[in-house]
Amino acid sequence: MKKIIFLFLTLGFFSCQDHQKELAAVLAHGDTLNVEYANGFEIVEYEGFKLVTVKDPWPQAEKSFTYLLAEKDAEIPEAVEYDEKIQIPVEKIVVTSTTHIPSLETLGVEKTLKGFPSLGYISSSKTRDLIDAGKIQELGTNQNINTELLLEIQPDVVVGFSVNGNNKAYDLVRKNGIPVVFNSDWTEQNPLGKAEWIKFFGALYNKLPEATAAFEKVEKAYLEAKKLAKSTAEKPRVLAGAMYRDQWFLPYGNSWQGHFIEDAGGEYVYGKTTGNGSIALSFEKVFQDGKDADIWIAPGNFTSYSQLLKSSEHYRKFKAFQNKQIYNYAGVVGRTGGVLYYEFAPNRPDLVLKDLIKIFHPELLPNYSLAFFKSLD
Amino acid sequence: MNTKIWTYFTVGIFLFLGIVFLNISFGSVKIPFSETLTALTGGDLSHESWEYIILEYRLPKALTAILAGSGLALSGLLMQTLFRNPLAGPYVLGLSSGASLGVAILLMGGIWFGAFLGDDLFSKWALVLAASLGSLLVLFAVLAASLRLRDTMAILIIGLMFASLTGAVVSVLSYFSPAANLQRYIFWSFGSLGNLSWIEVGILGLFWILGIGIAIFCIKNLNALLLGERYAKSLGVSIKANRIWVIVATSLLAGSITAFAGPIAFVGLAVPHLVRQVIPSNNHLILVPSVLLAGAILMLLCDTISQMPGNAYIIPINAITSIFGAPIVIWLLMRKKKLIF
Numbered sequence: 001m002k003k004i005i006f007l008f009l010t011l012g013f014f015s016c017q018d019h020q021k022e023l024a025a026v027l028a029h030g031d032t033l034n035v036e037y038a039n040g041f042e043i044v045e046y047e048g049f050k051l052v053t054v055k056d057p058w059p060q061a062e063k064s065f066t067y068l069l070a071e072k073d074a075e076i077p078e079a080v081e082y083d084e085k086i087q088i089p090v091e092k093i094v095v096t097s098t099t100h101i102p103s104l105e106t107l108g109v110e111k112t113l114k115g116f117p118s119l120g121y122i123s124s125s126k127t128r129d130l131i132d133a134g135k136i137q138e139l140g141t142n143q144n145i146n147t148e149l150l151l152e153i154q155p156d157v158v159v160g161f162s163v164n165g166n167n168k169a170y171d172l173v174r175k176n177g178i179p180v181v182f183n184s185d186w187t188e189q190n191p192l193g194k195a196e197w198i199k200f201f202g203a204l205y206n207k208l209p210e211a212t213a214a215f216e217k218v219e220k221a222y223l224e225a226k227k228l229a230k231s232t233a234e235k236p237r238v239l240a241g242a243m244y245r246d247q248w249f250l251p252y253g254n255s256w257q258g259h260f261i262e263d264a265g266g267e268y269v270y271g272k273t274t275g276n277g278s279i280a281l282s283f284e285k286v287f288q289d290g291k292d293a294d295i296w297i298a299p300g301n302f303t304s305y306s307q308l309l310k311s312s313e314h315y316r317k318f319k320a321f322q323n324k325q326i327y328n329y330a331g332v333v334g335r336t337g338g339v340l341y342y343e344f345a346p347n348r349p350d351l352v353l354k355d356l357i358k359i360f361h362p363e364l365l366p367n368y369s370l371a372f373f374k375s376l377d
Numbered sequence: 378m379n380t381k382i383w384t385y386f387t388v389g390i391f392l393f394l395g396i397v398f399l400n401i402s403f404g405s406v407k408i409p410f411s412e413t414l415t416a417l418t419g420g421d422l423s424h425e426s427w428e429y430i431i432l433e434y435r436l437p438k439a440l441t442a443i444l445a446g447s448g449l450a451l452s453g454l455l456m457q458t459l460f461r462n463p464l465a466g467p468y469v470l471g472l473s474s475g476a477s478l479g480v481a482i483l484l485m486g487g488i489w490f491g492a493f494l495g496d497d498l499f500s501k502w503a504l505v506l507a508a509s510l511g512s513l514l515v516l517f518a519v520l521a522a523s524l525r526l527r528d529t530m531a532i533l534i535i536g537l538m539f540a541s542l543t544g545a546v547v548s549v550l551s552y553f554s555p556a557a558n559l560q561r562y563i564f565w566s567f568g569s570l571g572n573l574s575w576i577e578v579g580i581l582g583l584f585w586i587l588g589i590g591i592a593i594f595c596i597k598n599l600n601a602l603l604l605g606e607r608y609a610k611s612l613g614v615s616i617k618a619n620r621i622w623v624i625v626a627t628s629l630l631a632g633s634i635t636a637f638a639g640p641i642a643f644v645g646l647a648v649p650h651l652v653r654q655v656i657p658s659n660n661h662l663i664l665v666p667s668v669l670l671a672g673a674i675l676m677l678l679c680d681t682i683s684q685m686p687g688n689a690y691i692i693p694i695n696a697i698t699s700i701f702g703a704p705i706v707i708w709l710l711m712r713k714k715k716l717i718f
Binding site: 061141144243244246249280281282283284285287288291301307310311312313314317 | 404405406416417426429434435500501502552553557560561564565567569570571572574639672684691
């Protein structure tokens with residue numbers, strides 16, 4: 001009996017080794033795409049298929065996901081392991097965040113979008129036209145996607161995102177044989193890293209060269225603007241956020257927003273802080289640190305000075321308030337009220353940076369007009 | 378009143394004064410004691426921002442804590458006596474649910490009348506008004522019910538039913554509401570003491586005085602009620618009139634506090650029990666002032682903890698009141714081995 005067990009064990013061991021060898025042989029031929037700024041994904045191209053790995057599908061995720069993107073009739077070696085298989089180029093897609101829409105438009109594939117939760121938030125003009133023509137199905141809200149409608153569309157892939165890995169609707173969709181891939185562009189802290197996720201969509205449509213070219217254009221514009229901002233020595237002190245009741249919410253210094261302020265030649269009041277999410281500070285702390293800040297950006301959802309005052313009289317005491325140096329993106333909206341910044345900023349960090357440079361150092365960009373930000377009314 | 382009670386009161390008042398000063402001196406920003414004293418006595422401070430923090434932020438916050446703590450504690454006592462039920466608290470009449478409904482309709486239903494409200498959607502006054510209207514709606518419903526009902530207990534059930542009803546409407550609203558609006562509602566429901574201006578503290582104080590006044594006027598009847606409704610009747614207490622006055626006092630107190638500071642949990646339920654464990658008396662002449670004092674002390678203490686000295690982060694007041702309050706009540710009950718009620 002013992003011998004038999006031993007035999008099985010050795011056989012199992014050898015077959016396992018064979019499998020490993022075969023896999024290694026296949027994977028050795030892969031071509032890893034150059035991803036310079038983004039930390040969250042990796043793309044390796046092979047003959048007839050690609051392997052896309054999403055490393056951090058959500059913050060503190062314990063596992064990564066590997067997606068097999070296979071061209072029609074491509075031969076996939078059996079040894080390849082993956083979580084989802086998607087046939088490319090994708091012909092019918094459902095995405096779940098407005099930040100995905102500009103990538104689709106840049107790649108010229110907005111017509112493949114068949115469904116979206118909360119259509120009202122979308123502002124991208126070509127997609128908006130498609131919605132008005134009734135070509136895109138409303139799918140409810142993202143937390144509670146209408147699964148029946150989604151199943152009826154039968155998309156080739158659903159590009160989802162998850163805050164913590166729990167989304168029952170996705171499980172149900174997957175059970176019905178529709179692959180769900182996680183896009184975690186929103187966890188990237190580097191402005192260019194977020195924009196680089198266009199390559200993720202490029203892979204889905206077999207349009208990696210186009211995606212790379214589009215990204216490089218943005219990258220070049222960003223780096224040029226950053227260099228321009230460096231040319232000035234004087235740095236205004238910058239405050240951000242606003243109070244909910246008596247707590248002031250601000251981005252961390254190492255966050256996406258923090259990077260922008262630094263690259264635009266501003267000195268963020270909490271530039272030295274590090275962490276994930278946003279900091280909640282007491283009023284008195286922010287008052288002490290930020291009352292003399294020269295410029296104040298993104299105060300919550302406020303779009304006018306009178307709104308700020310109605311919410312709290314304390315705001316009056318800030319220098320940026322007195323000098324009317326408060327700028328926000330909340331008031332710049334698209335045709336159906338979606339805030340442009342939320343939709344386009346991740347894809348166009350170059351424009352965000354130029355906006356901030358124009359605000360911090362107007363003399364550097366005399367002819368530029370703001371894309372996302374607006375002075376408070 | 379015997380000397381023991383007087384000792385308790387003297388200790389309580391000193392404790393109260395001490396903690397008021399502690400509350401005003403401690404906060405995220407470190408300000409030396411001497412500077413705090415100078416600011417309070419009207420002197421000039423070395424930092425202009427310190428003066429503003431103490432006089433325009435910490436002082437109104439401390440006053441709000443005193444008003445809210447004492448008001449809620451008294452409402453809790455009134456409800457516990459009226460219903461002769463140790464589980465009753467200031468919100469059993471559904472006041473906080475009514476307020477929540479008002480605020481939820483304003484913040485999350487705002488999509489439908491956002492254009493009509495415009496800038497006012499951001500205004501604190503709109504929140505206060507919405508919360509008050511919501512509370513009033515529930516109050517009138519409860520009052521109407523209490524005029525028709527003979528059994529006081531039925532009012533308790535009706536209050537709970539209103540709470541479920543409004544809770545359901547709020548969840549439907551939150552389901553359809555965009556994240557930003559939902560966030561504003563959630564923050565309101567956390568409760569906070571720190572965003573009241575002097576004018577608002579003044580208005581809250583007015584309601585507080587009215588509520589306390591009516592409660593004091595009811596003390597004799599409350600004592601009679603403790604012996605049972607029939608006995609109280611035989612003493613010449615008009616059960617219905619008394620019931621209505623007690624409900625009005627509670628609504629004025631709990632309603633205005635919820636409107637300005639959000640639904641602050643726990644204090645109203647726990648403080649009367651805390652007081653009864655320390656001062657074994659059923660006389661409302663003693664209980665009312667003790668509960669007022671203890672409520673204020675507890676609230677100031679919780680607020681001081683929530684604004685941990687030297688710590689820039691604030692913990693929501695609602696979390697603190699329960700995290701620190703519940704173990705104290707449990708400990709006291711375990712020690713005495715029985716509920717004094």
